[in-house]
Amino acid sequence: MVVTYGEALVDLIEQLDGSFAAILGGSVCNFTLAVARQGLPAAYLNPLSNDSFGARFVDQLGAAGVVLAAPQRSLLPTALAVVTLDAHGVPSYAFHRALVADRDITLAQAVATLPPAITLFHTGGLALVPADLDVTLGVAAAAAAAGALISIDANLRPLAVPDLALYAAGVRRALALAHLIKVSEEDLLYLGLQDADPVVAARTLFDGSAAQLVALTLGGQGAVLLARSGQVALPVPPGVSVVDTVGAGDCFQAGLVASLHQAGALTLDALPGLDPGTLTRALRYALATASIDVMRKGCNPPLREEVEDFLTTTGAAA
Template structure:
């Protein structure tokens, strides 16, 4: 099983001047994308028993995502109001006291889990951030860990503490995927992208993936060799869920290659190419709507 660890929420998306609820969250989108791509997919998150929580759980069930180990409480569901500006999503979050924010520990997970994804806004605030970090610390070295900071500045209240947590997660991970904007935020004192890359890779033992929108993605391996993959040429409708689809594509491809412990230029290139192809389908249609396995054959 591939396990996605992080937020499950409701995106309130602006349509014709009104906000319409849709199931979302970076971790949830990744879990759904992995299931659609034909692998056993699970999710660990704090879920709510309210009406929005019902909607989230129904969506996970329909997508065949296992959420058995996600605790459910009577706290509210996190809401993320999303507005598209020039095709890019901008967010405002309502999370205080929510089921996702207030989860304090994850005591169990499927024993047959091969890899875990961490990232997103679930790491910003405690107690949830501490709970996910503790889970990552417990599983580091036992299972493959992919970390995607997926930084949303509007959600961050303690920049220093959050940045420290991100660095700890970077050091634990076997693969780190971040956008060039994420890297600039994490490394505010670095003079340029080259200095940012040097700062991040100096703290890592695994592979760094940098996504660059229409310019594709770059991978930097521990021996400092690089792999660059171009983005697929498509008409972009919006970018919601694109990075989450990349995460799913990377994990699914690495699993299919049996490469979680064999991160070479060839296996990473194959994974990146698959991830870029999947993400191209996501950005070509509205919302976080990742492709099915049949669409990539």
């Protein structure tokens, strides 16, 4: 089972007429929905609000088959992110997360709700802000002790915290514990890993860490999947017309996990020895999953069948 821990928030997305549409989101919750739609059993640990947005999350995640591990709904409201899009559909965020439902949980409560037989534990995004980091790392440590792979998406949101240096240092602590890491070019800059070649910068994440795979997303230039002994790079698939990029990275990571699962490679024993063909298929699947999402409004992850059809249509199916 894939177990996730992190934010569930509502994106209030600016429309062309200046109004805002309320879209269910949050990096970790998006990933949870995306990996469940790929057919993997998934559980979400954080509590959801008893407000109307929380009810929508319950319905959405339930429809995808996600197990809600929190024993009861929170009396606190759902977190909000106000999302404005530039001319290219790239989002910027303003966060409202004080006293909200997904943070209404202690370390002891989160560990107590961990389901048995965890294959992979995923976190990242706003769960890595300084105020929440120790709890997040405690839950990750408990999952690792239960035999789970640890997946972390750095997904830094500097507008969410006043002290970027403190935030970045905490994210680096978290990434050192992960077996599977996802970063963007922008994340590398925020982490202070500046290099003329982002691949060189991303490869430093292997140093002194548990990482076996590092996925580096490069926006319109595609992505690179790095292993300790090699790497593969692929461009964005042909025919992708971007509507907006909300949730693209979350869907990418879910597609990567799904492909590794399909290959029987989602284990600590298998990850270090992946051959170039498996790495290429996993990266291609991840890019296809993200590509379908960016052609839709908001984060709307595809089903496994949709990804497979996309790969066949674009001539990229292995």
